[in-house]
Amino acid sequence: MTNLPQRIRTRLLAVLKKGAKALGIVVIVLLAVRIYKSQTGPALQPWHTWTANEMSAREIDQATFNDYLTRETAIFHDLQTDVTDTLQGNEKTPLNRYYRNSPVWSGRFPDEGNRSFVLMPSAKPKGVVVLLHGLTDSPYSVKSLASDYQRQGFIAIAPRLPGHGTAPGALTDVDWQDWMAVTRLAVREATRLAGKDVPLHLLGYSNGGALAMKYALDALDDPQLRQPQQLILLSPMIRVNAFARFAGLAGLPALLPPFAKAAWLSVLPEYNPFKYNSFPVKAARQSWLLTQALQKQLNNDARSGKLETLAPVLTFQSVMDSTVSTRGVVDSLFNLLPANGSALVLFDINQAATLRPLFRPGAYVAAESLLPPTPRRFTTTVVTNASAQSLETVARTTRAGERDESVQPLTISYPRDLYSLSHVAIPFPPNDDLYGSQPTDPQRYGINLGNVSLRGETSTLVVGMDSLMRVTSNPFYDYMVARINQLSGCADSCQSAASKATPVR
Numbered sequence: 001m002t003n004l005p006q007r008i009r010t011r012l013l014a015v016l017k018k019g020a021k022a023l024g025i026v027v028i029v030l031l032a033v034r035i036y037k038s039q040t041g042p043a044l045q046p047w048h049t050w051t052a053n054e055m056s057a058r059e060i061d062q063a064t065f066n067d068y069l070t071r072e073t074a075i076f077h078d079l080q081t082d083v084t085d086t087l088q089g090n091e092k093t094p095l096n097r098y099y100r101n102s103p104v105w106s107g108r109f110p111d112e113g114n115r116s117f118v119l120m121p122s123a124k125p126k127g128v129v130v131l132l133h134g135l136t137d138s139p140y141s142v143k144s145l146a147s148d149y150q151r152q153g154f155i156a157i158a159p160r161l162p163g164h165g166t167a168p169g170a171l172t173d174v175d176w177q178d179w180m181a182v183t184r185l186a187v188r189e190a191t192r193l194a195g196k197d198v199p200l201h202l203l204g205y206s207n208g209g210a211l212a213m214k215y216a217l218d219a220l221d222d223p224q225l226r227q228p229q230q231l232i233l234l235s236p237m238i239r240v241n242a243f244a245r246f247a248g249l250a251g252l253p254a255l256l257p258p259f260a261k262a263a264w265l266s267v268l269p270e271y272n273p274f275k276y277n278s279f280p281v282k283a284a285r286q287s288w289l290l291t292q293a294l295q296k297q298l299n300n301d302a303r304s305g306k307l308e309t310l311a312p313v314l315t316f317q318s319v320m321d322s323t324v325s326t327r328g329v330v331d332s333l334f335n336l337l338p339a340n341g342s343a344l345v346l347f348d349i350n351q352a353a354t355l356r357p358l359f360r361p362g363a364y365v366a367a368e369s370l371l372p373p374t375p376r377r378f379t380t381t382v383v384t385n386a387s388a389q390s391l392e393t394v395a396r397t398t399r400a401g402e403r404d405e406s407v408q409p410l411t412i413s414y415p416r417d418l419y420s421l422s423h424v425a426i427p428f429p430p431n432d433d434l435y436g437s438q439p440t441d442p443q444r445y446g447i448n449l450g451n452v453s454l455r456g457e458t459s460t461l462v463v464g465m466d467s468l469m470r471v472t473s474n475p476f477y478d479y480m481v482a483r484i485n486q487l488s489g490c491a492d493s494c495q496s497a498a499s500k501a502t503p504v505r
Helices: 006-038 057-061 065-082 139-151 168-173 176-194 207-221 242-250 257-263 281-304 326-331 363-370 465-469 477-487
Strands: 117-120 127-132 154-158 200-205 230-234 264-266 313-318 343-347 379-385 392-398 406-413 502-504
Touching: 057 176, 065 176, 117 139, 117 176, 127 139, 127 176, 127 207, 139 154, 139 200, 139 477, 154 176, 168 281, 176 200, 176 207, 176 281, 200 207, 207 230, 207 281, 230 477, 257 264, 257 281, 264 281, 313 326, 313 477, 326 343, 326 363, 343 477, 363 379, 406 477
Parallel strands: 127 154, 127 200, 200 230, 230 313, 313 343, 343 379
Antiparallel strands: 117 154, 117 502, 379 392, 392 406
């Protein structure tokens, strides 16, 4: 710029100053809008302002699993003392999970789904699996899969990730490095319980999928970390919505106490006993930072050839997912993997749905448009309708390195009133008592969210209809479990070890 004539330099500086001023005005306007919006809606409640005394990443790396469980017990005691026991009259509502007399208060359930758990088989373990739940979730979200692994003779370990299972305010005080530290801790416990001579599986759902992948990549660099023999990912958070990148800016007004609500992307009633409905800005920011670190590592390891020694990856993903990027799963993960036996299972839309005329353009061919041309280095399976007029389903599989697909008829029909799966549906069977469309006991957890009827007048419900419309269980769960069983040497028959199995907390 110093070589330019003075007249041009003056003009350029003037343009830059105007641009900076315009940008400053835009930022101020956006912050003003954010402040205005943050002041509307429900007020923050005690469960939004309470934070947990979680271990730091450094403490977790030096702790035993029993140390972590001891701190977890203290955290739940603090939650009861500081939140449940201090609720005021207007906060004691039937669908407040923090109210002791509410049917959804988790303290009334004998199987506390918010806490870390270990399931032990009755006989000598055939293997061990670490199961990682998703963001705002709890270990309950992987309980069904853990029980299946237990029936196969595996030890199943599902840690509660820091900030989860207690109150949404706890997520405002943790970082993604804390979640990674607990992942390492759970693998150490897995090795202590099962030894190094049996297979280690890592199973991650959503944000847990990103943690599982990150751990596996870290283990390629660090000989102190035990490498898994198999990765299973459900709706993995490989890439997230671009908004998450700027979530930190959305929370800036919260630095001023009068605008504390700006630290929240949503403030909602907490009626789900095992999952937060409210969502803090920091949680979105941490999920983005985790996926950024994962992407950088994946790309570097792909260029260096380090992925050649990575364990096979089996992933289950709905083609329609409003939480994570399905295309990111294909482009930013599977297209980087070597020919190591990895497989991707895509659940297509219901091509025979009665609402088919209302689908967005491109939805009909979403599965095909996501996949690169054959041959591919990984096996692909698309679970879809046998035809556009039939609710019967098939699994269309193209094996790695091949061009021709095989078609396997399934005994599962796509539910007529279901037009697609969702991000949150994948890990839950239809008979799940909380999320299932056909719950075994719909009153077990005080509410059933998988069979909600939305026929009625608008502006009546205390929550948005969008969240209740989202399907919460997977009609293809049995097919998914059968695919997982093939990886653990239990594809045809599994001896039930669950009858004598012992749960450990």
